[in-house]
Amino acid sequence: MLVSIIMPLYNSADTIEDAVQSVLSQQYELWELIIIDDNSMDNSMEIAKRYSAIASRIVVYKTK
Numbered sequence: 001m002l003v004s005i006i007m008p009l010y011n012s013a014d015t016i017e018d019a020v021q022s023v024l025s026q027q028y029e030l031w032e033l034i035i036i037d038d039n040s041m042d043n044s045m046e047i048a049k050r051y052s053a054i055a056s057r058i059v060v061y062k063t064k
């Protein structure tokens with residue numbers, strides 16, 4: 001069963017890497033991570049995009 005993890009993101013540059021690494025370290029492997037940026041003013045979005053570039057099951061969206 002696919003587990004969808006939805007991670008809201010807003011000015012979280014200090015914590016986003018730990019949060020994503022926590023998901024990546026899980027033993028259960030049938031998951032997708034959906035990161036939704038709510039117009040962060042720091043570099044949170046850039047950090048999240050780095051992860052989506054290396055793992056196809058991590059997708060990043062930005063709200064308008």
